[in-house]
Amino acid sequence: MATIPPADLYSPSVQISIYRDRRKPLSTILPPLIFGTATFNHQYNSDPFALDTTGLVSDALTHGIRAFDTSPYYGPSETLLGAALDTPFVRTTFPRSSYFILTKVGRIGEAEFDYSPQWVQQSIARSLERLHTDYLDVVYCHDVEFVTPQEVLGAVKELRRIRDEEGKVRYVGISGYPIDILGSLSEMILHETGEPLDIVMSYANFTIQNESLAGPGGVDRLRKAGVDVVPNASPLGMGLLRRQGVPVGAMGDFHPASRELRQAVRDASSFCDQHGEKLEVIAIRYALETWLSAGASVGSRGDPASGVPWKQESNEEVGGAKLGVSVIGVSRAPELEKTMLVWRSILDGLEGGRETAILAGRWSRAYEWAQNRKRAVQILAEGVQEVLGKWVGYTWESPPPGFVNKRGNAGGGEGGNGNAKDKQATKVKVEELDAPWPTPAASPEPMPFVDESKEEKIIPLR
Template sequence: MATTPIEHPSTTSTLPMRQKPIPYTLINGRRTPLSSILPPLVFGTATFNHQYNSDPFALDTTGLVTSALTHGIRAFDTSPYYGPSEQLLGNALATPFVRETFPRNSYMVLTKVGRIAGDEFDYSKEWVRQSVNRSLERLHTEYLDLVYCHDVEFVSPAEVLEAVKELRRIRDEEGIIRYIGISGYPLNVLGDMAELILRETGEPLDAVQSYANFTLQNQTLAGSRGILRLKAAGVDVVPNASILGMGLLRRDGVPVGGMGDFHPAPSPLREAVRNASDFCNAYGERIEVIAIRFALETWISAGALCGSKGDPASGIPWKHESIDDVGGSKLGVSVIGVSRAPELEKTMLVWRSILDGLEGGQETAVQAGRWYRAWEWSTNRRKAVQILAEGVQEVLGEGFNYAWASPGPGYVNKREKKKGGIVQQSEAPAPWLTPAASPEAVPVQDVGDVGEERSLPLR
């Protein structure tokens, strides 16, 4: 299990009072729009999984979640498919310190239904209900803020529609779900499903989460096939996840965890990314750094059409940031995935700098006692990153905007239904590795003991 959180030097100031609730209301069947309250920076916990780490139980997930909260993050994304992620996140949010300082209504929990394993999906009403109840138990919560149908491209449109209708029934009759969306990779499928659901039900989706479609390597989410089509289908919020392309945009290549090399990127694309990494090195930059800053900073504006006015994370421990402090306009929503304290610390520094470059950033910095030239530095940094991003696009060549097949050739869903609606599983899902069964655990050390190569996000 995760260790007891260790307070970092930047988080040892006097602890504040209980944090304020996110302003959600439900009156006469009308609820606060998700785009009014979802924070524009979401902590993704797909990294609490054997795909990205050989032993997620050895990670200090409790310390990570606690530090994220103190830095202003107020939304966490998980899934039953992410191995022990729901369990680890739930345990981190259930510590006495978090319960006392960060009441449940002061942050949002986002999870998913439908995906069980790499080749196993179940979107039936029976499984949706079972999955939701299991997530509530694992996450130690009485309600879920947002539930996605996970990776909708792997099942039929009829199955997606059935799952969405059941989630809405649970929302309306049981009140344990607040918002409903879908997630996936192929943009054409996401657009098709959003349009189908609006047409068949008369109600648009609250959210459509896309991953790896707005990065240094692939920016199609910002175009007519992405956010513009989803907006036309009435989608309220379009979060951009996996800004490193599931770890593709790293100098060391895709991460290989306890499940081996899972990444679907073909060899030519990997080679092109390696060349792009060498290009960044020639200008004294790491491709990860450019990729993170570019995606977060550019999506703030490119994703604003389906963004949110939720308060952003300040990036500074115990400092609350209001959306009005950074101009008051909608900001595109991004999901970040980190595994270790240095990754979180560096991501928060980048995020703070990005906020400094927004409208009113100069005045906000001065009022907060930060450097009066923070806004100037941020805008200059944005220009430099944009130049390198354009260079990376040139180096990638045909690899720019390339999308791999999802699902891949020969895919077969091993989950089947018997007649009469009884769910039958063709073979039992492999349970996630427990600490005893995991590869030899190496305790995660604090910032000073982690090398530079592991100091940036994996996802």
């Protein structure tokens, strides 16, 4: 075996080669709880700049969360997350190697997609700058159902080229809503390239209302296509499964749910009220807890968030099994605190939970309480599903009927059918789409946010 001269040891090409040889399966290292930052956006909040995003990210890290999901499509999300991760406190307390950053490429606007290699390169460069990092742990092709399969294939190949030649990307995947499209694209990519996707994220497809991701067309099909990890995002169905209904931010009512479905959810919320519970609490615990096992075959053995300040916990301490990966999102500190309490209780109910609680100095009967709570949530979840009736398992169309990509197929990946003139038109400079995201005129300067409202909200992430 050839030796590497000491002078060449730290050259970029050698470092990339060493990294590629040591690349571990994502399912051995990705944490099972990911903090999604789609809420750092005008879609979920009227003014995301008024949120204490720095405090939220710091609190998440101190509670053991070690993965953050974002996207250029989420308005100022990448910028806000990057600023929060670049504070002196985070830089000195949590090395970059201690947490994961997951972002996306391809989706630019509500009806604007560009999967061309040129745009993928520019998008990656911009994300690295916004997030103050030299590499991205995971990059998804964002909302793949809106473009052609050949465009997706071209973007995946370009991301893998960046991974192998530049080392700026470590794992490559796709994300979207329709499960059948995610499955067919995963199969196509494996067939065409001989390499399976590292990760495929679906959203709003494993909730108290719709569990289709756990069906044979979901995790089983994706696993057979060689997909390593399948995170479940939006356990509250993009905010649908809440007492106060879907969140309406500065961009208005974006949710595709019909009036009839929303009414059924209100009826289910009233059912929970009658039993002294909130719909969103039952829904989020049911989804997080059930997905740990339902998504285990495409889950991960990464260290879970302990939910306890300044307490890091290993996978072995909660039984050592693969756990289904979930993405959750919050906007304010009380939401994060409540979510972490729920997550801690879920972990206490896993195998070895009793011993873990005792060793950590927590209540000796935490395991027993967690098991009883699990049964109570299961009973109410079944009641909610009875109220929802015909809407259980329902999915909406994505893309919606009549959708047209404003960029067409011109700059797409391999197989694009645009002409040379159209392709040239897609080469938009990053600066043209990277103007500062202004706060509304009446908004304060970014500063720690104090929520004086007593109303508790839990908003899911995509």
